[in-house]
Amino acid sequence: PPPGDSYGVLPRPCRALVLLNPQSGAGRALEDFRAVVQPMLAEADIATTIFITERPHHAHEKVRDEDLSQWDTLVVMAGDGLLYEVVNGLMERPDWEDTMKKPLCILPGGSGNALAASINHYAGNDHVAKKKLLTNCTFILCKGLHTQMDLVSLSTASGKRLFSFLGFGWGFISDVDIDSEKYRRLGNARFTLGTLQCLAKLRVYQGRLSYLPMGPEQGTPLPSQDPPVPITNGKAGHIPPPVGTEAAGALPADSLLVPLCQPVPVHWTVVPEEEFVTVYAIYQSHLGTNLLMAPAAGRHDGCIHLFYLKAGISRVALLKIFLAMARGTHLDLNCPHLRYVPVRAFRLEPQAAAGIMTVDGEALACEPVQG
Numbered sequence: 221p222p223p224g225d226s227y228g229v230l231p232r233p234c235r236a237l238v239l240l241n242p243q244s245g246a247g248r249a250l251e252d253f254r255a256v257v258q259p260m261l262a263e264a265d266i267a268t269t270i271f272i273t274e275r276p277h278h279a280h281e282k283v284r285d286e287d288l289s290q291w292d293t294l295v296v297m298a299g300d301g302l303l304y305e306v307v308n309g310l311m312e313r314p315d316w317e318d319t320m321k322k323p324l325c326i327l328p329g330g331s332g333n334a335l336a337a338s339i340n341h342y343a344g345n346d347h348v349a350k351k352k353l354l355t356n357c358t359f360i361l362c363k364g365l366h367t368q369m370d371l372v373s374l375s376t377a378s379g380k381r382l383f384s385f386l387g388f389g390w391g392f393i394s395d396v397d398i399d400s401e402k403y404r405r406l407g408n409a410r411f412t413l414g415t416l417q418c419l420a421k422l423r424v425y426q427g428r429l430s431y432l433p434m435g436p437e438q439g440t441p442l443p444s445q446d447p448p449v450p451i452t453n454g455k456a457g458h459i460p461p462p463v464g465t466e467a468a469g470a471l472p473a474d475s476l477l478v479p480l481c482q483p484v485p486v487h488w489t490v491v492p493e494e495e496f497v498t499v500y501a502i503y504q505s506h507l508g509t510n511l512l513m514a515p516a517a518g519r520h521d522g523c524i525h526l527f528y529l530k531a532g533i534s535r536v537a538l539l540k541i542f543l544a545m546a547r548g549t550h551l552d553l554n555c556p557h558l559r560y561v562p563v564r565a566f567r568l569e570p571q572a573a574a575g576i577m578t579v580d581g582e583a584l585a586c587e588p589v590q591g
Contacts, residue, residue: 230292230323230364233265237291239279239306240272240329241298249329253297256351257327257358264362268295273302280309293323295361299330300386304580307371311383314469323366327357328509332397332581334386338504341512342519349509369519370503373472374579377480377588381471386580387507388591390568391425391498392418392529392538394578415542422497422538424531427570429491429499430484431526431563432476476565480588484567494571495531497538497557501566501591502527505548512548516562524591526563533557566591 242250250272261268269291273279283294283306296303303326310319328336333353340348340356348356374382389397396418478485500513502525507513514525529538537555544550551560567590577584 227365227367228323230266230366232364233267234292234364235290236261236266236268236293236295236325236361237288238268238270238295238297239282239302240270240296241279241302242272244298244302244330246331249297252329252351252354253327256354257297260355260358260362264364266362273298277305280305282309284309284312288319288322291322293325293361293366295325295327297327297329299328299332300326300334300581301330301332303335303385304582307383307385311471316469316471325357325361325366327361328353333509334506334511334581335504337506337509338517339519341505347510347512353509367519370522372501372503372524372591373474374589374591375474375477375480376584378585382579382584384503384579384591386504387500387502387578388589389498389500389578390427390570390586391496391575392422393498393500393507394576394583395423397578397581398576398583415539419535419539422535423575425496425498425570425575426494426572427496427499427568428494429496429528429566429568430488431491431561431566432485432488434523434562434564474590477567477590480567480590488565488567489561491528491559493530497529497531497533499526499528499568501525501563507545511542511545513545513550515548522564523562524564524566526561526566528559530557530559 238253240249240253253270258268271279271282279296279302288294294306296306303324306324310316313319326335326339336353336357337349339360340353343356343360345356369385372384372388374384374388376382396415399418484490500507502514503517503523505512505514505517513527517523517525529541533555537557540553541550541555541558544553550558567588569588570586573586575586577586577589
């Protein structure tokens with residue numbers, strides 16, 4: 221483990237609340253849970269309560285409104301989308317600061333299992349998929365070690381405040397993610413098919429991208445002495461408290477950001493190009509089970525790994541990048557259209573409401589956003 225990482229251990233016996241989406245991926249999450257996961261957890265003295273989600277936002281409401289004190293850990297058995305619901309539900313609680321200390325576990329049950337693939341990678345395991353990845357992730361839960369992981373705070377022009385554990389995207393990658401939704405029964409192959417379809421109708425997106433580079437203290441935990449800038453957290457009529465008077469239960473201040481209506485601070489970098497094929501800010505190593513997008517990423521590196529593809533790239537070059545990403549060697553291609561920069565914060569201002577934005581694989585309306 222990297223220096224300075226502290227690990228906690230789940231108690232034994234341990235009580236786990238398992239949030240499971242029976243529709244996720246190819247629709248096999250429940251049978252996989254019973255066949256693969258439950259016997260292993262029983263061996264490890266982990267008792268489970270299964271909560272089966274019946275509709276979108278069901279898990280969000282459950283973790284936002286329930287007393288969670290009876291469980292030692294929350295386990296999500298689904299794709300990344302369900303964990304996104306859980307994280308944002310937890311962040312809406314008045315006691316979010318305490319609740320967010322409860323260990324969260326992801327078990328891959330969807331067609332998009334990027335976080336599970338990332339954690340498998342951080343654990344030093346070989347690259348695997350499907351049942352083998354599920355077994356590896358269950359084994360990590362059985363061992364009971366837990367540690368911290370970065371979350372990114374996103375705010376949008378319409379006043380939404382979102383918390384993201386995986387990535388924010390716009391353009392090609394987001395199009396593939398959302399357009400391929402109709403092939404979710406194919407599991408991971410859905411993304412391959414979606415990529416080929418989006419390649420055929422390659423689009424260009426216009427907008428302005430700005431960022432705060434990592435700077436000299438790259439890879440160290442970030443100092444949080446910057447004066448906090450209050451930001452509304454999306455509740456109607458919510459007036460932010462004056463700086464320095466963070467109310468109990470208030471969401472963390474976005475100390476590196478100025479409001480979206482103001483220009484970015486002078487020490488930020490504004491990308492000279494304004495035409496993109498895709499922009500993707502990822503904070504974990506993997507974008508999918510076979511896409512190692514940010515080989516340099518760690519769980520708790522205080523870093524947003526920002527990638528962007530400038531307009532003008534050929535379809536062949538784009539396909540080569542995606543094929544190389546399976547091994548994490550896409551930056552070695554030295555493609556002049558592909559840029560990678562480790563950042564602490566970013567802002568994206570689309571010129572028109574064109575294209576889909578995604579956060580952790582879930583669609584967002586296209587509008588200015590910063591994180």
